[in-house]
Amino acid sequence: MSEWWSYRPTDFLMFSPRIYWRLFESINAAVWPAQLLLVGAALAWLLWILRRGAEAAPRASAVALALCWLFVAWAFLLQRYSPINWAADPFAIAFALQGLGLVALVGCGPLQVSAQPWRRAIGLGLLLWALLGHPLLAGLAGRSWTQAEAFGLAPDPTAIGTLGWLLLLQGRRAGARWLLRALWLVPLAWCAITAATLATMGEWQALVPLAAALLALAAARRR
Amino acid sequence: MSRQRTPSTTRRALLGGALAGLLPPSLAAAPMTRRIPSSGEALPVLGLGSWITFNVGNDTAAREACVEVVRAFFAAGGRVIDSSPMYGSSQPTIGHALAQLGHPAALFSAEKVWVGDGARGVLQIEASRAHWGVPRFDLMQVHNLLAWQQHLPRLFEMKAAGRLRYVGITTSEGRRHAEIEQVMRTQPIDFVQISYNLLDREVEQRILPLAQERGIAVIVNRPFREGALLQQLSRHRLPGWAADIDCQVWAQVALKFVITHPAVTCVIPATSQVVHLRQNMAAALGRMPDAALRQRMAREVAAL
Numbered sequence: 001m002s003e004w005w006s007y008r009p010t011d012f013l014m015f016s017p018r019i020y021w022r023l024f025e026s027i028n029a030a031v032w033p034a035q036l037l038l039v040g041a042a043l044a045w046l047l048w049i050l051r052r053g054a055e056a057a058p059r060a061s062a063v064a065l066a067l068c069w070l071f072v073a074w075a076f077l078l079q080r081y082s083p084i085n086w087a088a089d090p091f092a093i094a095f096a097l098q099g100l101g102l103v104a105l106v107g108c109g110p111l112q113v114s115a116q117p118w119r120r121a122i123g124l125g126l127l128l129w130a131l132l133g134h135p136l137l138a139g140l141a142g143r144s145w146t147q148a149e150a151f152g153l154a155p156d157p158t159a160i161g162t163l164g165w166l167l168l169l170q171g172r173r174a175g176a177r178w179l180l181r182a183l184w185l186v187p188l189a190w191c192a193i194t195a196a197t198l199a200t201m202g203e204w205q206a207l208v209p210l211a212a213a214l215l216a217l218a219a220a221r222r223r
Numbered sequence: 224m225s226r227q228r229t230p231s232t233t234r235r236a237l238l239g240g241a242l243a244g245l246l247p248p249s250l251a252a253a254p255m256t257r258r259i260p261s262s263g264e265a266l267p268v269l270g271l272g273s274w275i276t277f278n279v280g281n282d283t284a285a286r287e288a289c290v291e292v293v294r295a296f297f298a299a300g301g302r303v304i305d306s307s308p309m310y311g312s313s314q315p316t317i318g319h320a321l322a323q324l325g326h327p328a329a330l331f332s333a334e335k336v337w338v339g340d341g342a343r344g345v346l347q348i349e350a351s352r353a354h355w356g357v358p359r360f361d362l363m364q365v366h367n368l369l370a371w372q373q374h375l376p377r378l379f380e381m382k383a384a385g386r387l388r389y390v391g392i393t394t395s396e397g398r399r400h401a402e403i404e405q406v407m408r409t410q411p412i413d414f415v416q417i418s419y420n421l422l423d424r425e426v427e428q429r430i431l432p433l434a435q436e437r438g439i440a441v442i443v444n445r446p447f448r449e450g451a452l453l454q455q456l457s458r459h460r461l462p463g464w465a466a467d468i469d470c471q472v473w474a475q476v477a478l479k480f481v482i483t484h485p486a487v488t489c490v491i492p493a494t495s496q497v498v499h500l501r502q503n504m505a506a507a508l509g510r511m512p513d514a515a516l517r518q519r520m521a522r523e524v525a526a527l
Contacts, residue, residue, distance in 0.1 A: 010449070011396070014311050015278050016495070022282050083280035083312045 009200040015084040017201045023080045024138070024147045024154055030075070035150040038068075039131050042151065042161075046127060049113055049168075059106045065165060066102035068152035069095050076155060091193070095155065098162075098186040101179065109173035119167045122219035126164030126212055130157040137205055156194050156209055159187040163216035184220075188213050254300045254507035257488045259389065260438035261413040266331060268482040269507045270303030271296050271500075272444060272493035278311035279495075286316055288495060293320035295497045297327045299504035305416075305442065305491045306355075307335040307366050308347055314354035322356055332357050333414075333442065333491075335366035335393060341373025348381075362414055364391035368399055368406070375410055389413035395444055397425050407433050416442040419487070420452060421480050421524040431486035440488040446481050447474065447492060459527050464516060469509030474499065478506035480520050483513075 028035065045061055073095035082088040105111075114120055134157035135148035151157040166184055171177040191213035198206035256265040271293070279285035293304070306313045314334075321330065334351050336344045348363060363378050365371040371392055378390040391414030392406050400417075407415055407430070415434055417426050423445070434441045447453045456473040470476045474492070481490045492503050512520060 014275060014309070015280075016275050019279050019282060019285060022285065023280070026282070080281065084278050086309075086311060 009196065013197070013200045014086075017203065019084060020201065021138070021143055021147045023076070023084075024149050025144065026080055027076055027153050028146055028148065028150065031153060035135075035153060038150070038152045042127070042131050046124065050124070052113075059111055061165070061169075062102045062105045062111070065162060066099040068158050069099035069102065069162075071152065072155050072158050073099065076153065091155075091190070094186050094189070098183065101183050101186075105171075105176060105179050105183070108171060108176035108179055111169045111171055111176065113168055114170050116222075118219050118222045122215055123164045123167030123169075126167065126216060127161050128164075129212070130161030130164060134160065134208070137208065141203070141205060155190060159190040159194075160209060160212040162187045163191075163212060167216060167219055184216075188217070254504065255482065255511070257440075257482075259413065259440045259488060261389070261440070266440075266489050267300055267302050267507060268487070268489055269299075269301055269478070269504050270305060270331075270333070270442070270489045270491040271301055272491035273304065273306040273313040273317060274310055274444075274493050275449070276493040276495040277306070277313035277316040279316055280312045285495070286319055288497075289316050290320040290323045291497050292495060292500050293317070294324055295500045296504070297324065297329055299501065300329075300507075301504060302329045302331040303333055303442070303489050303491065304330065305333040305444075306351075307337055308351055309335070309337045309366060314351055318354045318356045326356065330357070331361045333362040333364065333391075334360045335364045336374050336378070337366035337369055339370050341370050341377065344370075344374050344377055345381075359386055359388075361387075362389040362391055363387050364393045364414060364416055366393055368392055368394060368402055371406060375406075375412070379411070389440075391415060391440075391442070393442075393444070394418075397423060400425065400430060404429060404433060407437055407439055412439060414440045414442055414488075416444055418445040419443045419481055419484070420446045420448055421477055421521055422448065422452060424521060427484070431484060435486045441486050443481050443487055443490040446477055446490050452477060456524065456527065462523060464512075464519070467510065468512050468516070470506070472502050474502055475506040476520065476524075478503060479511055480517055482507065483511045483517060 041064070045064075049061075073092045077088050077092035077095055082092065114123070130151045135150050138148040139145050149157050151161050163184070166180060166187070169180070171180050191209035195206045195210040198209075255268045257268055258265050276292075277289050279289060296304070304317060306317055308314065321327070332355060334348070334355070336348055338344055338347050348360070352360060363381070365374045365378070375390065375392075378387060381387045382390050390412050392403065392412055393416035394400070394403050395418045397418060403415060403417070406412065415430070417430055419426050419431075420443075431441065433439075453473055456477075461470065461473065461476070465476055468476075468479055470479060478490060478492065481487055494500050494503065
Protein backbone atom coordinates (compact mmCIF):
# COMPACT_ATOMS: atom_id res chain seq x y z
CA MET A 1 0.00 0.00 0.00
CA SER A 2 1.59 3.21 -1.13
CA GLU A 3 1.55 6.28 1.11
CA TRP A 4 0.29 4.02 3.89
CA TRP A 5 0.86 6.75 6.46
CA SER A 6 -1.90 8.83 4.90
CA TYR A 7 -4.57 6.20 5.62
CA ARG A 8 -6.86 6.54 8.62
CA PRO A 9 -8.87 3.76 10.30
CA THR A 10 -12.04 5.18 8.74
CA ASP A 11 -10.59 4.54 5.28
CA PHE A 12 -10.92 0.82 5.97
CA LEU A 13 -14.47 0.92 7.34
CA MET A 14 -16.44 -0.22 4.31
CA PHE A 15 -19.90 -0.55 5.88
CA SER A 16 -22.20 1.73 7.82
CA PRO A 17 -22.92 1.22 11.53
CA ARG A 18 -26.61 0.83 10.65
CA ILE A 19 -25.91 -2.19 8.44
CA TYR A 20 -23.45 -3.64 10.96
CA TRP A 21 -25.94 -3.62 13.81
CA ARG A 22 -28.62 -5.09 11.58
CA LEU A 23 -26.45 -8.19 11.21
CA PHE A 24 -27.29 -9.05 14.81
CA GLU A 25 -30.96 -8.46 14.18
CA SER A 26 -30.72 -10.93 11.31
CA ILE A 27 -29.01 -13.71 13.26
CA ASN A 28 -31.24 -13.19 16.31
CA ALA A 29 -34.34 -13.55 14.18
CA ALA A 30 -32.94 -16.65 12.48
CA VAL A 31 -32.40 -18.65 15.69
CA TRP A 32 -34.92 -17.21 18.15
CA PRO A 33 -35.50 -18.39 20.90
CA ALA A 34 -32.31 -20.47 20.91
CA GLN A 35 -30.41 -17.63 22.55
CA LEU A 36 -32.56 -17.98 25.68
CA LEU A 37 -31.89 -21.72 25.84
CA LEU A 38 -28.17 -21.11 25.37
CA VAL A 39 -28.03 -18.57 28.20
CA GLY A 40 -30.05 -20.88 30.45
CA ALA A 41 -27.78 -23.83 29.76
CA ALA A 42 -24.64 -21.77 30.35
CA LEU A 43 -25.95 -20.40 33.63
CA ALA A 44 -26.90 -23.90 34.77
CA TRP A 45 -23.38 -25.11 33.93
CA LEU A 46 -21.85 -22.24 35.89
CA LEU A 47 -23.99 -22.97 38.94
CA TRP A 48 -23.16 -26.65 38.73
CA ILE A 49 -19.39 -26.32 38.56
CA LEU A 50 -19.35 -23.67 41.27
CA ARG A 51 -21.30 -25.93 43.60
CA ARG A 52 -19.06 -28.91 42.82
CA GLY A 53 -15.94 -26.81 43.32
CA ALA A 54 -12.53 -27.65 41.99
CA GLU A 55 -13.26 -31.35 41.80
CA ALA A 56 -15.27 -31.27 38.62
CA ALA A 57 -15.10 -29.33 35.43
CA PRO A 58 -16.70 -31.35 32.72
CA ARG A 59 -14.86 -31.30 29.46
CA ALA A 60 -18.22 -31.25 27.73
CA SER A 61 -18.24 -27.49 28.32
CA ALA A 62 -15.29 -27.27 25.93
CA VAL A 63 -17.35 -29.04 23.28
CA ALA A 64 -20.31 -26.71 23.87
CA LEU A 65 -18.04 -23.69 23.65
CA ALA A 66 -16.45 -25.09 20.50
CA LEU A 67 -19.88 -25.36 18.90
CA CYS A 68 -20.49 -21.69 19.75
CA TRP A 69 -17.26 -20.64 18.02
CA LEU A 70 -17.96 -22.79 15.00
CA PHE A 71 -21.50 -21.44 14.76
CA VAL A 72 -20.31 -17.82 15.00
CA ALA A 73 -17.71 -18.55 12.31
CA TRP A 74 -20.29 -19.96 9.93
CA ALA A 75 -23.57 -18.20 10.68
CA PHE A 76 -22.29 -14.75 11.60
CA LEU A 77 -18.86 -14.19 10.11
CA LEU A 78 -19.20 -16.12 6.87
CA GLN A 79 -22.89 -15.80 6.11
CA ARG A 80 -23.57 -12.30 7.37
CA TYR A 81 -20.39 -10.31 8.01
CA SER A 82 -18.37 -11.47 5.03
CA PRO A 83 -20.67 -9.92 2.38
CA ILE A 84 -20.05 -6.45 3.82
CA ASN A 85 -16.45 -6.88 4.97
CA TRP A 86 -13.90 -8.75 2.90
CA ALA A 87 -11.71 -9.07 6.01
CA ALA A 88 -14.31 -11.32 7.62
CA ASP A 89 -13.19 -14.53 5.93
CA PRO A 90 -9.86 -14.72 7.79
CA PHE A 91 -11.74 -13.94 10.99
CA ALA A 92 -14.06 -16.87 10.27
CA ILE A 93 -11.06 -19.16 9.77
CA ALA A 94 -9.61 -18.01 13.10
CA PHE A 95 -12.94 -18.64 14.84
CA ALA A 96 -13.17 -22.10 13.29
CA LEU A 97 -9.63 -22.90 14.44
CA GLN A 98 -10.57 -21.77 17.93
CA GLY A 99 -13.53 -24.12 17.81
CA LEU A 100 -11.34 -27.01 16.69
CA GLY A 101 -8.83 -26.15 19.42
CA LEU A 102 -11.57 -26.38 22.03
CA VAL A 103 -12.63 -29.76 20.66
CA ALA A 104 -9.02 -30.94 20.83
CA LEU A 105 -8.94 -29.96 24.48
CA VAL A 106 -11.30 -32.84 25.23
CA GLY A 107 -8.53 -35.29 24.41
CA CYS A 108 -5.98 -33.59 26.61
CA GLY A 109 -7.08 -34.92 29.95
CA PRO A 110 -9.33 -33.62 32.71
CA LEU A 111 -10.01 -29.99 33.50
CA GLN A 112 -10.63 -28.44 36.87
CA VAL A 113 -11.87 -25.15 38.21
CA SER A 114 -9.06 -22.79 39.11
CA ALA A 115 -8.21 -22.60 42.77
CA GLN A 116 -7.06 -19.00 42.47
CA PRO A 117 -9.76 -16.64 43.79
CA TRP A 118 -8.91 -13.83 41.38
CA ARG A 119 -9.12 -16.06 38.35
CA ARG A 120 -12.39 -17.52 39.56
CA ALA A 121 -13.93 -14.15 40.36
CA ILE A 122 -12.91 -12.40 37.15
CA GLY A 123 -13.65 -15.48 35.07
CA LEU A 124 -17.11 -15.76 36.54
CA GLY A 125 -17.67 -12.03 36.08
CA LEU A 126 -16.67 -12.11 32.42
CA LEU A 127 -18.86 -15.11 31.74
CA LEU A 128 -21.85 -13.51 33.42
CA TRP A 129 -21.19 -10.31 31.49
CA ALA A 130 -21.09 -12.19 28.21
CA LEU A 131 -24.30 -14.05 29.00
CA LEU A 132 -26.38 -11.37 30.66
CA GLY A 133 -24.68 -7.98 30.41
CA HIS A 134 -23.45 -7.73 26.85
CA PRO A 135 -26.88 -8.26 25.27
CA LEU A 136 -28.10 -5.19 27.16
CA LEU A 137 -25.67 -2.87 25.36
CA ALA A 138 -27.93 -2.57 22.32
CA GLY A 139 -30.72 -1.06 24.39
CA LEU A 140 -28.34 1.12 26.41
CA ALA A 141 -26.87 2.50 23.20
CA GLY A 142 -30.32 3.36 21.88
CA ARG A 143 -30.53 0.53 19.40
CA SER A 144 -33.37 -1.93 19.14
CA TRP A 145 -33.34 -4.90 21.50
CA THR A 146 -33.66 -7.08 18.44
CA GLN A 147 -30.05 -6.11 17.70
CA ALA A 148 -28.74 -7.49 21.01
CA GLU A 149 -25.45 -9.37 20.78
CA ALA A 150 -25.98 -12.80 22.29
CA PHE A 151 -23.35 -15.22 23.54
CA GLY A 152 -22.83 -18.05 21.08
CA LEU A 153 -24.28 -16.07 18.17
CA ALA A 154 -22.29 -12.83 18.14
CA PRO A 155 -18.49 -12.78 18.18
CA ASP A 156 -17.91 -10.18 20.91
CA PRO A 157 -19.75 -11.82 23.83
CA THR A 158 -18.51 -15.21 22.66
CA ALA A 159 -14.91 -14.02 22.84
CA ILE A 160 -15.42 -12.27 26.19
CA GLY A 161 -17.21 -15.28 27.67
CA THR A 162 -14.44 -17.55 26.45
CA LEU A 163 -11.85 -15.41 28.22
CA GLY A 164 -13.90 -15.92 31.38
CA TRP A 165 -14.07 -19.66 30.75
CA LEU A 166 -10.30 -19.80 30.23
CA LEU A 167 -9.77 -18.01 33.53
CA LEU A 168 -12.11 -20.37 35.38
CA LEU A 169 -10.59 -23.60 34.21
CA GLN A 170 -7.18 -25.24 34.46
CA GLY A 171 -5.73 -28.33 32.87
CA ARG A 172 -4.26 -31.09 34.98
CA ARG A 173 -1.89 -32.34 32.31
CA ALA A 174 0.81 -30.42 30.51
CA GLY A 175 -0.89 -30.82 27.12
CA ALA A 176 -4.13 -29.33 28.40
CA ARG A 177 -2.29 -26.48 30.10
CA TRP A 178 -0.42 -25.68 26.86
CA LEU A 179 -3.57 -25.82 24.77
CA LEU A 180 -5.49 -23.67 27.25
CA ARG A 181 -2.78 -21.02 26.94
CA ALA A 182 -2.95 -21.19 23.13
CA LEU A 183 -6.72 -20.76 23.25
CA TRP A 184 -6.27 -17.24 24.65
CA LEU A 185 -4.87 -16.02 21.36
CA VAL A 186 -7.98 -15.77 19.18
CA PRO A 187 -10.34 -14.24 21.79
CA LEU A 188 -7.73 -11.64 22.73
CA ALA A 189 -7.03 -10.84 19.09
CA TRP A 190 -10.74 -10.57 18.38
CA CYS A 191 -11.25 -8.21 21.33
CA ALA A 192 -8.57 -5.93 19.86
CA ILE A 193 -10.02 -6.15 16.33
CA THR A 194 -13.60 -5.52 17.39
CA ALA A 195 -12.54 -2.67 19.69
CA ALA A 196 -10.76 -1.03 16.75
CA THR A 197 -13.77 -1.57 14.48
CA LEU A 198 -16.25 -0.18 16.99
CA ALA A 199 -14.01 2.79 17.77
CA THR A 200 -13.77 3.57 14.06
CA MET A 201 -17.55 3.41 13.91
CA GLY A 202 -17.61 5.98 16.72
CA GLU A 203 -19.19 3.57 19.22
CA TRP A 204 -18.35 3.94 22.92
CA GLN A 205 -19.03 0.22 23.14
CA ALA A 206 -15.49 -0.25 21.82
CA LEU A 207 -14.31 0.07 25.41
CA VAL A 208 -16.11 -3.10 26.46
CA PRO A 209 -14.07 -5.78 24.62
CA LEU A 210 -10.94 -3.80 25.32
CA ALA A 211 -11.67 -3.66 29.05
CA ALA A 212 -12.64 -7.34 29.09
CA ALA A 213 -9.38 -8.37 27.45
CA LEU A 214 -7.25 -6.24 29.77
CA LEU A 215 -9.15 -7.50 32.82
CA ALA A 216 -8.71 -11.11 31.75
CA LEU A 217 -5.00 -10.63 31.11
CA ALA A 218 -4.53 -8.93 34.47
CA ALA A 219 -6.36 -11.74 36.27
CA ALA A 220 -4.36 -14.40 34.41
CA ARG A 221 -1.05 -12.83 35.42
CA ARG A 222 -1.99 -12.32 39.08
CA ARG A 223 -0.69 -14.99 41.44
CA MET B 224 -21.54 40.18 -6.76
CA SER B 225 -22.37 38.48 -9.99
CA ARG B 226 -24.11 35.16 -10.25
CA GLN B 227 -24.05 33.06 -13.34
CA ARG B 228 -26.67 30.74 -14.59
CA THR B 229 -25.58 27.22 -15.36
CA PRO B 230 -22.08 27.50 -16.82
CA SER B 231 -20.96 26.46 -20.24
CA THR B 232 -22.67 23.14 -20.37
CA THR B 233 -25.07 21.17 -22.42
CA ARG B 234 -28.43 20.30 -20.90
CA ARG B 235 -30.35 17.12 -21.00
CA ALA B 236 -34.02 17.27 -21.57
CA LEU B 237 -34.58 15.09 -18.58
CA LEU B 238 -36.09 16.27 -15.38
CA GLY B 239 -37.40 13.96 -12.78
CA GLY B 240 -40.62 14.95 -11.18
CA ALA B 241 -38.93 14.11 -7.93
CA LEU B 242 -36.86 17.27 -8.16
CA ALA B 243 -39.71 19.56 -8.98
CA GLY B 244 -40.83 19.87 -5.41
CA LEU B 245 -37.41 20.87 -4.18
CA LEU B 246 -37.07 24.03 -6.19
CA PRO B 247 -39.24 26.99 -7.14
CA PRO B 248 -40.98 26.57 -10.48
CA SER B 249 -38.65 29.15 -12.01
CA LEU B 250 -35.75 26.77 -11.48
CA ALA B 251 -37.39 23.73 -12.98
CA ALA B 252 -34.87 23.34 -15.78
CA ALA B 253 -32.94 20.31 -16.98
CA PRO B 254 -29.99 19.22 -14.86
CA MET B 255 -26.58 20.54 -15.78
CA THR B 256 -24.39 18.33 -17.95
CA ARG B 257 -20.77 18.32 -19.06
CA ARG B 258 -19.17 16.73 -22.09
CA ILE B 259 -16.55 13.99 -21.99
CA PRO B 260 -13.65 15.65 -23.81
CA SER B 261 -12.53 12.51 -25.66
CA SER B 262 -15.93 11.82 -27.21
CA GLY B 263 -18.16 14.83 -26.77
CA GLU B 264 -20.77 12.68 -25.02
CA ALA B 265 -22.76 14.66 -22.45
CA LEU B 266 -23.06 13.41 -18.89
CA PRO B 267 -25.19 14.82 -16.06
CA VAL B 268 -22.82 16.38 -13.54
CA LEU B 269 -24.48 14.58 -10.64
CA GLY B 270 -23.65 10.88 -10.47
CA LEU B 271 -24.06 8.30 -7.76
CA GLY B 272 -21.29 6.71 -5.69
CA SER B 273 -21.70 3.41 -3.85
CA TRP B 274 -18.88 3.29 -1.25
CA ILE B 275 -20.38 2.14 2.08
CA THR B 276 -23.95 3.17 1.24
CA PHE B 277 -24.67 0.25 -1.11
CA ASN B 278 -22.63 -2.30 0.85
CA VAL B 279 -25.66 -3.82 2.54
CA GLY B 280 -24.83 -7.52 2.26
CA ASN B 281 -27.81 -9.85 2.61
CA ASP B 282 -30.00 -7.22 4.27
CA THR B 283 -33.13 -7.41 2.15
CA ALA B 284 -34.75 -4.26 3.48
CA ALA B 285 -31.59 -2.21 2.98
CA ARG B 286 -31.17 -3.61 -0.52
CA GLU B 287 -34.71 -2.59 -1.42
CA ALA B 288 -34.00 0.88 -0.01
CA CYS B 289 -31.07 1.08 -2.41
CA VAL B 290 -33.40 0.18 -5.27
CA GLU B 291 -35.48 3.23 -4.37
CA VAL B 292 -32.35 5.42 -4.30
CA VAL B 293 -31.37 4.24 -7.77
CA ARG B 294 -34.95 4.69 -8.99
CA ALA B 295 -34.97 8.28 -7.71
CA PHE B 296 -31.54 8.82 -9.27
CA PHE B 297 -32.71 7.89 -12.76
CA ALA B 298 -35.99 9.76 -12.25
CA ALA B 299 -33.95 12.89 -11.54
CA GLY B 300 -32.00 12.51 -14.76
CA GLY B 301 -28.93 10.78 -13.31
CA ARG B 302 -26.77 8.46 -15.39
CA VAL B 303 -23.34 7.79 -13.87
CA ILE B 304 -23.18 5.08 -11.19
CA ASP B 305 -19.73 4.29 -9.84
CA SER B 306 -18.57 1.24 -7.91
CA SER B 307 -15.60 -1.03 -7.30
CA PRO B 308 -14.85 -4.65 -6.39
CA MET B 309 -13.42 -3.13 -3.21
CA TYR B 310 -16.87 -1.98 -2.07
CA GLY B 311 -18.07 -5.29 -0.62
CA SER B 312 -21.60 -6.10 -1.76
CA SER B 313 -22.16 -2.79 -3.55
CA GLN B 314 -21.86 -4.39 -6.99
CA PRO B 315 -24.60 -7.00 -6.44
CA THR B 316 -26.73 -4.30 -4.81
CA ILE B 317 -26.42 -2.16 -7.93
CA GLY B 318 -27.11 -5.18 -10.12
CA HIS B 319 -30.25 -5.94 -8.13
CA ALA B 320 -31.44 -2.35 -8.43
CA LEU B 321 -30.81 -2.24 -12.18
CA ALA B 322 -32.68 -5.52 -12.65
CA GLN B 323 -35.60 -4.25 -10.57
CA LEU B 324 -35.74 -1.11 -12.70
CA GLY B 325 -35.56 -2.98 -15.98
CA HIS B 326 -31.98 -1.97 -16.75
CA PRO B 327 -32.49 1.73 -17.52
CA ALA B 328 -31.00 2.70 -20.87
CA ALA B 329 -29.67 5.95 -19.42
CA LEU B 330 -27.14 4.11 -17.23
CA PHE B 331 -23.50 5.09 -17.59
CA SER B 332 -21.70 2.33 -15.69
CA ALA B 333 -18.39 3.31 -14.11
CA GLU B 334 -16.44 0.45 -12.56
CA LYS B 335 -12.93 -0.20 -11.37
CA VAL B 336 -10.37 -2.94 -11.58
CA TRP B 337 -8.71 -3.52 -8.21
CA VAL B 338 -6.25 -6.37 -8.19
CA GLY B 339 -2.47 -6.38 -7.92
CA ASP B 340 -1.98 -9.07 -10.56
CA GLY B 341 -2.71 -7.64 -14.00
CA ALA B 342 -3.45 -11.09 -15.40
CA ARG B 343 -6.42 -11.38 -13.06
CA GLY B 344 -7.87 -8.04 -14.08
CA VAL B 345 -9.98 -9.40 -16.94
CA LEU B 346 -11.48 -12.07 -14.69
CA GLN B 347 -12.31 -9.47 -12.06
CA ILE B 348 -13.92 -7.20 -14.64
CA GLU B 349 -16.02 -10.10 -15.87
CA ALA B 350 -17.11 -10.89 -12.31
CA SER B 351 -18.05 -7.23 -11.83
CA ARG B 352 -19.97 -7.23 -15.10
CA ALA B 353 -21.92 -10.29 -13.97
CA HIS B 354 -22.80 -8.54 -10.69
CA TRP B 355 -24.09 -5.48 -12.54
CA GLY B 356 -25.87 -7.53 -15.20
CA VAL B 357 -24.73 -5.23 -17.99
CA PRO B 358 -23.39 -6.29 -21.41
CA ARG B 359 -20.29 -4.11 -20.96
CA PHE B 360 -19.08 -1.26 -18.79
CA ASP B 361 -19.03 2.26 -20.11
CA LEU B 362 -15.99 3.22 -18.04
CA MET B 363 -13.36 1.03 -16.44
CA GLN B 364 -10.93 2.71 -14.06
CA VAL B 365 -7.77 1.41 -12.41
CA HIS B 366 -8.64 1.71 -8.73
CA ASN B 367 -6.16 3.75 -6.69
CA LEU B 368 -3.56 3.22 -9.44
CA LEU B 369 -3.10 -0.38 -8.30
CA ALA B 370 -0.86 -2.10 -10.88
CA TRP B 371 -1.83 0.50 -13.46
CA GLN B 372 1.16 -0.36 -15.63
CA GLN B 373 -0.29 -3.86 -16.08
CA HIS B 374 -3.98 -2.94 -16.28
CA LEU B 375 -4.00 0.05 -18.61
CA PRO B 376 -2.67 -1.76 -21.73
CA ARG B 377 -5.35 -4.43 -21.28
CA LEU B 378 -8.05 -1.83 -20.76
CA PHE B 379 -6.99 0.01 -23.89
CA GLU B 380 -7.20 -3.30 -25.78
CA MET B 381 -10.69 -3.88 -24.41
CA LYS B 382 -11.69 -0.37 -25.45
CA ALA B 383 -10.33 -0.93 -28.96
CA ALA B 384 -12.28 -4.17 -29.16
CA GLY B 385 -15.49 -2.41 -28.12
CA ARG B 386 -15.66 -4.17 -24.76
CA LEU B 387 -15.35 -0.82 -22.92
CA ARG B 388 -16.15 2.70 -23.97
CA TYR B 389 -13.76 4.66 -21.77
CA VAL B 390 -10.66 4.04 -19.66
CA GLY B 391 -9.64 5.88 -16.52
CA ILE B 392 -7.63 5.91 -13.31
CA THR B 393 -8.61 6.83 -9.78
CA THR B 394 -7.15 8.02 -6.54
CA SER B 395 -8.70 9.44 -3.40
CA GLU B 396 -7.92 11.82 -0.59
CA GLY B 397 -4.98 13.41 -2.35
CA ARG B 398 -2.82 10.31 -2.57
CA ARG B 399 -0.24 9.69 -5.33
CA HIS B 400 -0.95 12.88 -7.22
CA ALA B 401 2.52 12.89 -8.77
CA GLU B 402 1.87 9.47 -10.22
CA ILE B 403 -1.61 10.51 -11.37
CA GLU B 404 -0.03 13.39 -13.21
CA GLN B 405 2.48 11.06 -14.82
CA VAL B 406 -0.30 8.79 -16.08
CA MET B 407 -2.33 11.76 -17.29
CA ARG B 408 0.66 13.06 -19.27
CA THR B 409 1.72 9.75 -20.78
CA GLN B 410 -1.37 7.56 -21.19
CA PRO B 411 -4.39 8.13 -23.48
CA ILE B 412 -6.91 7.87 -20.66
CA ASP B 413 -10.42 9.30 -20.96
CA PHE B 414 -11.16 9.83 -17.27
CA VAL B 415 -9.40 10.61 -14.04
CA GLN B 416 -11.15 10.29 -10.67
CA ILE B 417 -9.93 12.34 -7.74
CA SER B 418 -11.13 13.71 -4.39
CA TYR B 419 -12.19 17.35 -4.40
CA ASN B 420 -14.37 19.35 -2.05
CA LEU B 421 -14.67 22.69 -0.28
CA LEU B 422 -11.77 21.82 2.02
CA ASP B 423 -9.59 19.48 -0.03
CA ARG B 424 -8.55 21.65 -2.97
CA GLU B 425 -5.03 20.55 -3.80
CA VAL B 426 -6.17 19.25 -7.21
CA GLU B 427 -6.94 22.84 -8.26
CA GLN B 428 -3.20 23.47 -8.50
CA ARG B 429 -2.12 20.87 -11.05
CA ILE B 430 -4.50 17.95 -11.64
CA LEU B 431 -7.57 19.87 -12.76
CA PRO B 432 -5.67 22.26 -15.06
CA LEU B 433 -3.82 19.27 -16.51
CA ALA B 434 -7.11 17.48 -17.14
CA GLN B 435 -8.36 20.50 -19.08
CA GLU B 436 -5.11 20.75 -21.00
CA ARG B 437 -5.06 17.04 -21.89
CA GLY B 438 -8.80 16.72 -22.56
CA ILE B 439 -9.43 14.25 -19.74
CA ALA B 440 -12.82 14.01 -18.07
CA VAL B 441 -12.81 14.38 -14.27
CA ILE B 442 -14.96 12.43 -11.83
CA VAL B 443 -14.91 13.80 -8.29
CA ASN B 444 -15.27 11.49 -5.31
CA ARG B 445 -15.73 12.36 -1.61
CA PRO B 446 -17.40 15.73 -2.17
CA PHE B 447 -18.61 15.55 1.45
CA ARG B 448 -15.49 13.95 2.92
CA GLU B 449 -17.59 10.82 3.51
CA GLY B 450 -20.15 12.87 5.39
CA ALA B 451 -17.69 14.47 7.81
CA LEU B 452 -17.86 17.79 5.98
CA LEU B 453 -21.65 17.92 6.14
CA GLN B 454 -21.59 16.88 9.78
CA GLN B 455 -19.24 19.76 10.49
CA LEU B 456 -21.26 22.24 8.45
CA SER B 457 -24.58 21.16 9.92
CA ARG B 458 -23.67 23.07 13.11
CA HIS B 459 -23.78 26.32 11.15
CA ARG B 460 -26.58 28.21 9.42
CA LEU B 461 -26.46 28.47 5.67
CA PRO B 462 -24.79 31.72 4.61
CA GLY B 463 -26.85 34.38 2.87
CA TRP B 464 -25.23 33.69 -0.48
CA ALA B 465 -26.55 30.12 -0.43
CA ALA B 466 -30.00 31.37 -1.36
CA ASP B 467 -28.49 33.34 -4.26
CA ILE B 468 -27.36 30.08 -5.83
CA ASP B 469 -30.57 28.22 -4.97
CA CYS B 470 -29.11 26.07 -2.21
CA GLN B 471 -31.44 24.89 0.52
CA VAL B 472 -28.99 22.60 2.32
CA TRP B 473 -25.24 22.43 2.85
CA ALA B 474 -24.95 19.39 0.61
CA GLN B 475 -26.07 21.50 -2.34
CA VAL B 476 -23.50 24.17 -1.47
CA ALA B 477 -20.76 21.54 -1.41
CA LEU B 478 -21.89 20.00 -4.68
CA LYS B 479 -22.34 23.29 -6.55
CA PHE B 480 -18.84 24.25 -5.51
CA VAL B 481 -17.46 21.07 -7.08
CA ILE B 482 -19.49 20.91 -10.28
CA THR B 483 -18.81 24.52 -11.22
CA HIS B 484 -15.09 23.98 -11.53
CA PRO B 485 -14.70 24.03 -15.32
CA ALA B 486 -12.57 20.88 -15.37
CA VAL B 487 -15.08 18.74 -13.48
CA THR B 488 -17.27 16.42 -15.52
CA CYS B 489 -19.17 14.63 -12.80
CA VAL B 490 -19.34 14.25 -9.02
CA ILE B 491 -20.44 11.03 -7.36
CA PRO B 492 -21.90 11.62 -3.88
CA ALA B 493 -23.11 8.45 -2.19
CA THR B 494 -26.27 8.14 -0.16
CA SER B 495 -28.63 5.44 1.06
CA GLN B 496 -31.57 7.79 1.48
CA VAL B 497 -33.93 8.98 -1.23
CA VAL B 498 -34.44 12.36 0.43
CA HIS B 499 -30.70 13.04 0.37
CA LEU B 500 -30.44 11.76 -3.20
CA ARG B 501 -33.08 14.26 -4.29
CA GLN B 502 -31.35 17.07 -2.44
CA ASN B 503 -28.07 16.14 -4.11
CA MET B 504 -29.60 15.94 -7.58
CA ALA B 505 -31.16 19.37 -7.12
CA ALA B 506 -27.65 20.80 -6.96
CA ALA B 507 -27.47 20.37 -10.74
CA LEU B 508 -30.33 22.83 -11.11
CA GLY B 509 -30.75 26.54 -10.65
CA ARG B 510 -28.21 29.32 -10.36
CA MET B 511 -24.55 28.44 -9.99
CA PRO B 512 -21.70 30.27 -8.26
CA ASP B 513 -19.26 32.20 -10.40
CA ALA B 514 -15.50 32.07 -9.85
CA ALA B 515 -15.54 34.86 -7.27
CA LEU B 516 -18.27 33.24 -5.22
CA ARG B 517 -16.52 29.87 -5.44
CA GLN B 518 -13.48 31.44 -3.83
CA ARG B 519 -15.63 32.99 -1.14
CA MET B 520 -17.42 29.68 -0.49
CA ALA B 521 -14.14 27.87 0.03
CA ARG B 522 -12.75 30.65 2.18
CA GLU B 523 -15.79 30.92 4.45
CA VAL B 524 -16.27 27.19 4.85
CA ALA B 525 -12.60 26.75 5.74
CA ALA B 526 -13.03 29.41 8.42
CA LEU B 527 -16.03 27.74 10.05
